[in-house]
Amino acid sequence: xxxxxxxxxxxxxxxxxxxxxxxxxxxxxxxxxxxxxxxxxxxxxxxxxxxxxxxxxxxxxxxxxxxxxxxxxxxxxxxxxxxxxxxxxxxxxxxxxxxxxxxxxxxxxxxxxxxxxxxxxxxxxxxxxxxxxxxxxxxxxxxxxxxxxxxxxxxxxxxxxxxxxxxxxxxxxxxxxxxxxxxxxxxxxxxxxxxxxxxxxxxxxxxxxxxxxxxxxxxxxxxxxxxxxxxxxxxxxxxxxxxxxxxxxx
Amino acid sequence: xxxxxxxxxxxxxxxxxxxxxxxxxxxxxxxxxxxxxxxxxxxxxxxxxxxxxxxxxxxxxxxxxxxxxxxxxxxxxxxxxxxxxxxxxxxxxxxxx
Numbered sequence: 001x002x003x004x005x006x007x008x009x010x011x012x013x014x015x016x017x018x019x020x021x022x023x024x025x026x027x028x029x030x031x032x033x034x035x036x037x038x039x040x041x042x043x044x045x046x047x048x049x050x051x052x053x054x055x056x057x058x059x060x061x062x063x064x065x066x067x068x069x070x071x072x073x074x075x076x077x078x079x080x081x082x083x084x085x086x087x088x089x090x091x092x093x094x095x096x097x098x099x100x101x102x103x104x105x106x107x108x109x110x111x112x113x114x115x116x117x118x119x120x121x122x123x124x125x126x127x128x129x130x131x132x133x134x135x136x137x138x139x140x141x142x143x144x145x146x147x148x149x150x151x152x153x154x155x156x157x158x159x160x161x162x163x164x165x166x167x168x169x170x171x172x173x174x175x176x177x178x179x180x181x182x183x184x185x186x187x188x189x190x191x192x193x194x195x196x197x198x199x200x201x202x203x204x205x206x207x208x209x210x211x212x213x214x215x216x217x218x219x220x221x222x223x224x225x226x227x228x229x230x231x232x233x234x235x236x237x238x239x240x241x242x243x244x245x246x247x248x249x250x
Numbered sequence: 251x252x253x254x255x256x257x258x259x260x261x262x263x264x265x266x267x268x269x270x271x272x273x274x275x276x277x278x279x280x281x282x283x284x285x286x287x288x289x290x291x292x293x294x295x296x297x298x299x300x301x302x303x304x305x306x307x308x309x310x311x312x313x314x315x316x317x318x319x320x321x322x323x324x325x326x327x328x329x330x331x332x333x334x335x336x337x338x339x340x341x342x343x344x345x346x347x
Contacts, residue, residue, distance in 0.1 A: 032258070034279050034290035041293050138289060145282070 006060045007080065007177035008187050009121070010070075011223060012109070013053030014081035017071060018231075019102060020046035021238050022089060031092050038138060039095070045131040052124045072242035076235055077225040080175075084167035086222070086230050090160070093146060093153070097160035100139035104200050105171045107132045108193045117185035140204050147208025154209065161205065162213050169218035171197070178223075260309040261287040263294075265301040271346065273305050284308075 023043035030036025054067035061070075084102055089095050110132050113125035146157040172194040174182070181187030202212045221227065241248060258280040264273035276295045281287035287306040296304065315323060327333065 032280060034281065034294055037297075038290065038293040041297055134292075141285070141289065145286075 001060055001062065004177040004180045005118075005186065006057055007175070008181040009053050009057045009060070010078075011080045011175065011178060012113075013050050013057065014079050015085050015102070015106075016046040016050040016053070017238075018079070018081045018234060019085040019098075020044070020050060021234055022085065022087075022098075023095075025237075026089060026095065035092075042099070042135050042138070045128075045135065049124060049128045049131070052120075052127075056120045056124075068242065072239050076227055076231055079222075079227070079231070079235070080225060081222050081227075082167065082170045083219065083222040083228050084164065084170065086228060086234055087164060087167065088230055091156060093156040093160035094164065096139055096142040096146065097157065097164050099135065100143050100204070101161075101164055101168055101201065102171075103132065103136040103139050104204075105168075105190075105193070105197055107136050108197060108200075109188055109190060112188040112193070116187070121186065143204055143210070144208040147205070147210040157208070158210050161210055162215075165213040165215060166217055166219050168197075168201075170220035170223060173220050173223055175223050258282055261291075261306045262309050262312060263287075263291040264305040264307070265291075265295055266303040267301055269302055273303065276300075278309060281306075 020043045023039050023046070026036065027040045027043070028036065030039055050071070051067055054070045057070055058065045058067050084098060087094070087098055107129070110125045110129040114122055114129060116122045116125065143157065143161075146153040148154070149157075172191045174189070174191050178187060178190070182189040205212050222231075259282070260278055261281055261284075262278050263276045265276045266273045276291075279287065279290050279294055281290050284306060287308075288304060291304050291306055295301070
């Protein structure tokens with residue numbers, strides 16, 4: 001089994017799974033019917049991508065493993081998602097800030113991953129990039145609306161951006177597996193995407209009349225399996241059914 | 251402040267389900283402006299690939315006939331069968347009539 005490739009795929013897929021789970025929490029609780037459906041749509045897009053990655057990962061592991069084993073039956077340390085996506089839905093400003101800060105990265109990643117020499121990954125990226133382009137448009141629009149909206153929406157948007165900013169640097173952190181896979185033509189060297197990322201993010205924030213945070217304090221850990229305190233609760237929700245009724249299906 | 255959500259204007263959504271067909275009224279939704287109405291329409295009405303084109307128009311811009319006037323507007327047409335194209339057969343190839 002190609003251990004590095006397996007880890008590399010999880011690094012990408014777990015971001016989508018955990019963000020999909022976070023967005024799924026809002027199903028039926030969105031601020032308006034239209035936004036509720038939009039967020040659930042994004043959640044389902046991400047979940048669809050996750051499934052494709054996990055099916056591929058399951059094939060790499062072999063041993064009769066399925067996508068469900070990978071999604072539901074790992075322990076916290078084995079999830080490799082970035083800390084950004086596990087942050088809570090504090091208020092709608094946070095939901096959009098988290099989405100926006102992730103979408104810009106996600107789009108840059110998909111652009112590169114389309115050219116992967118691994119045809120499975122390239123195919124998922126080619127299909128996914130259309131969805132991700134829409135996510136990015138949707139979240140950018142909301143950043144601009146709220147940032148350049150009322151005084152209150154501006155303050156809340158700025159609060160969320162300032163608060164989540166410290167998780168952005170981890171997006172470009174490379175694990176050992178990432179480095180190994182990027183050396184072949186299979187993986188993307190995400191550390192190279194950093195300048196473009198901050199350029200795009202800053203541009204939207206400026207359009208939204210929001211300040212680009214100057215803080216240089218960043219935190220990381222998720223990509224190595226060291227998560228924030230929120231992760232355990234997410235997994236409790238996510239895994240409950242499979243843990244309680246092993247092998248249950250719909 | 252607590253009223254802002256209620257104040258989102260209503261929009262009517264028209265979707266063309268495939269090329270060659272006309273836009274059909276699909277329903278309505280709330281949005282603050284045309285751009286948001288289009289995005290919301292995409293999410294609410296076309297997520298199961300129902301459409302190839304969307305129109306949105308703010309509901310207040312639609313002038314509707316008054317049901318009270320139905321008598322004078324529509325009834326005179328009912329007894330004039332010669333206005334209906336029922337006296338010739340449509341070829342089978344013509345669909346969507």
